[in-house]
Amino acid sequence: MRPLDRLLRPRSIAVIGGGTWCENVIRECRKAGFSGDLFAVHPTKNLLTECPAYPTLDDLPAVPDAAFVGVNRHLTIEMVRKLAELGAGGAVCFASGFSEAVAELDDAGSLQDGLVAAAGEMPILGPNCYGYLNALDGAALWPDQHGLTPVSNGVAIISQSSNIALNLTMQARGLPIAYIITAGNQAQTGLADIGMALLQDDRVTAIGLYIEGIGGLKAFEAFARQAAAAGKPVVVLKVGKSEQARTATISHTASLAGSSAGADALFTRLGIAQVASLPVLLETLKLFHVTGSLPSARLASMSCSGGEASLIADIAAERRVSFPPLTQVQKTRLRDALGAKVALANPLDYHTYIWGDVDAMCRTFEAMASGPVDLCMVILDLPRSDRCRAEAWFKVIDAIELAMTASGKPFAVLSSLPESLPETVAVDLISRGIVPLCGMEEAMDAIEAAARSGLQTKKPDLHRPSDIDTPTTLPEDEAKALLAQFGLRIPKSTSASGADDAACAAERIGYPVVLKGSGIAHKTEAGAVALDLSCARDVLEAAHKMPVQSYLVEEMVTGILAELLVGIVHDPAHGLVLTLAAGGIMTELLADSVSLIVPAERTDIEEALQGLKIAQVLTGYRGRPASDINAILDAVMALQDFAIAVPVKEVEINPLLCGKDFAIAADALVKRGETHDG
Known part of the structure; x- marks a missing residue:
């Protein structure tokens, strides 16, 4: 496939078809200020929305860089084939009735194969997709209205859902969106291909993904590594559990490490921030656009209300964010700015004694920024512009900008309610380099996600196992004998x-x-x-x-201090997924598990074990002896070596009996089979 440059950043656009959708593409291109050539192709019309129309593609005065193909699914294949023959830069395939409809239409799968063959090396988006919006260059191969406005730089969003993408264009949170691209069926061009192309645009600051599943694991890994190298953070909202990614629940491991756990482990491994809602996706992208990834979630919070200080502290307590205690230097500087009546703490209630005093507020904010924090937040809810005046609130923003410049620390304005941070103010804040965060819970989730992102480049490449045919379950004695060959201790x-x-x-x-x-x-x-x-x-x-x-x-093994589950599942969507959990009969009852992507390093496995609830038992709870952690790690590494070397659908040790000087596999399940390259 040729590069996507001409398709995504075209100088000329052809709109093929005559329906309402095609007319809207022409209108939206004009509204966005597209300055290149704009052609319509229709067999009987001379004009389409006042755009010159040509009867066939051969009649066009020039070969288009990009084409919106808005005809029926059978004619779509013909138009794509002709565009490829002419040397067009690429096409958006709007029609449905391809692979997404295989359950309803007998020819859906073959038509999608025919579409890919017709395109050849010419890039196509879709089918069954809205196309894209490029707010940087005014290109709108998009068959509907939208909410984007021209920007000089901003974030890019790739979505497998066209309607979700449309909804995201309507955000009023001040986020500058440079691209919205829908992937549709990904017949030819996948998420990673689109992401790679966007990384090449210097005007793109970060990338957001709304996805249901990952097509090519290696390509996605390459995209994540390239994003890290380019310093462009990525955040993902993944929904859905595809049939392909589900694993048979023959074992506890399979039920714990389904597609959701596999996806979470994969994104963590690749340094991709993960969120669970659209508002948090947008808030995280705002953070990334202004500050990039955060080194940690150590925060300073400032407000003129004890209620706000208490509320943000309570919300933060449920998340992996922290408010470091004030240092003596901070306390001295704060006392100088605030006087003796204010109780000094982080989060800080600075009261209203200094309200309207830009210098005092600046010194207060700068003092808070002088501590061991990575982001400073000022909680500020602006009054309604239709009923109130906000001059005093804008003084707070001026003080924030001064403190940010003086301290060199990133600052955010956080509104407790999204509606109390108007879009015009949010846009102004971003122009000043201040992050506008809307909603306390959404902001805390976004900060947590941003602080956990960032690929550790020393991580080894993912292990992509071959697809497994006709897996069979080995008898337990055979399974244990095979595992013992890789160093696992058995009774x-x-x-x-x-x-x-x-x-x-x-x-x-x-x-x-x-x-x-x-x-x-x-x-x-x-x-x-x-x-x-x-x-x-x-x-x-x-x-x-x-x-x-x-x-x-x-x-009978005696001297047991704890029981663990250690298992690895071959997840077709995410590779080999290693799961660690409380073992024995308590596995599902305790819901105490963590998953990693294979190969995991020994230090990562140890850190994951420490994050389990049962870790307190492993390290010696209430005076009991501690288990041999090194022996446990040896067992996990042996199981991982086995899963990489032997084609397995799943392998599970449950329980792994842990004692003062041993880790012994009491029960083993191995489901293996023949492989073929997937």
């Missing part, structure tokens, strides 16, 4: 056919023993596990109660 064990054979095996291993029924995934729930059996009679009684005729007899 002494032997298989047995029948109760009498199990009793004999127990004698050879030595009591106490564990008896397990073979061929059952969830043994505890099925009554197929018996622990701490101390004699042959115990073994026989336990065997007769189980719903199987074959068994696994193992040594």
Whole structure:
């Protein structure tokens, strides 16, 4: 595929078709101030919205850089083929009825294949998409009204939903949007391709993604690394759980590490900020546009109200943001600016003693900025312009600008309500280099996301496993033997056919023993596990109660301090996903898990373990001994090495028995199969 430059930054545009949608593309290009050539193509009309119309593409006076193809799905393929033959720069395919409609239309899949073949090396967006808006150059291959205005620089947003993209253009939060691009079915051009093209535009400051799934994992990783190298942060709102990304819930791991956990782990690994709502997506993009990624979420908050100070502190307490205590230097400078009546703290209620005094407010804000903080926020809700006057509030903004210049720290104005920060004021704040944040909860979520973003370039490349055909579940004894070859410690064990054979095996291993029924995934729930059996009679009684005729007899591990689950799932959408969780029968009950993308480094795994609730037990809770963390890490690394080397659909150790000097795999599940390149 050729580069997207001509398609996204065209000097000439052709609009193919005659419906309302095509007429609107012409109107929006004119409204946006597009200065290049604008052509219409229609077999019978001479004019389309006062734009010269030509009967065929061959009749155009020049080959267009970009074309909006607004005809039916069958004719779309013909028009795309002709554009490619002429050497056009690219096309937006508006029509639907392609791969998104395979359940309803028998020819939908073949038509999409035909469209890609017709395009050849010429880039296309869609099909089934609105196209794009380029507010930098006035190009609007967009079949509907929108809310963008011309900008000289700004953020770019890529969306898999055209209607969501349309809604985002209507934001009134002051965010300068340079591009809105819809990806549609991504028949040829994927999210990563579009993102790579946008990174080449120096006027783009950050990129936002609204997506349902990731097509090419390697391409997406390359995009994330290129964004990091360019210093352009990326934030994503991912929704939906595609059928492809779901994994069979044969194991606890699969139920914990579905597509959502895999996506979260992937974005964290790639340094991409993650948000859960459209307002937070916009607020994070504002932060990125003005300040870039934040080194941390250490904040200074200032307001002239104790209520606001208390409210922001409570909201922040539920998130990974912090308000560092004031240093002695800060306290001295604040006391000089505020006098003796104000209680000094962070968040700070500076009262109204200095309201309207720009110099005193500036000294207050500068004093707060002198501490160990990465973003300074002044909570400020402007009065309604239709009923009130706001001159005194603008003095606060002037003081903020002075303090920001003097301190060198980034500043934000935070309104507790979105409607109390008018768009005109937000735009003015951005022009001054101040971040306008709308809504306390949205702002805290955005700050948390921005502080967690940023790719660590030393991270190894992702491991993209081959697709797996006909996976099969290995018997537990075979699974454990295979895992032991990679260094995983397992208990002494032997298989047995029948109760009498199990009793004999127990004698050879030595009591106490564990008896397990073979061929059952969830043994505890099925009554197929018996622990701490101390004699042959115990073994026989336990065997007769189980719903199987074959068994696994193992040594009983003693001195257990904690139980963990360690599992890896082959997620087709995100690669191999490593999950760590509280183990045994408490896995789902405690909901205590974390996922990482393979390969994960030892330090990352240790940090993830420390983030679990069960970490307190691992490190010695209320005077109990601590588990051997290095032994646990050795076990996890061994499992990871196994999953990379052996084609697996999933592999799980549950529980991994943890003691003072051991980490032993008590139960193992391996689901492996043949592979082919995906």
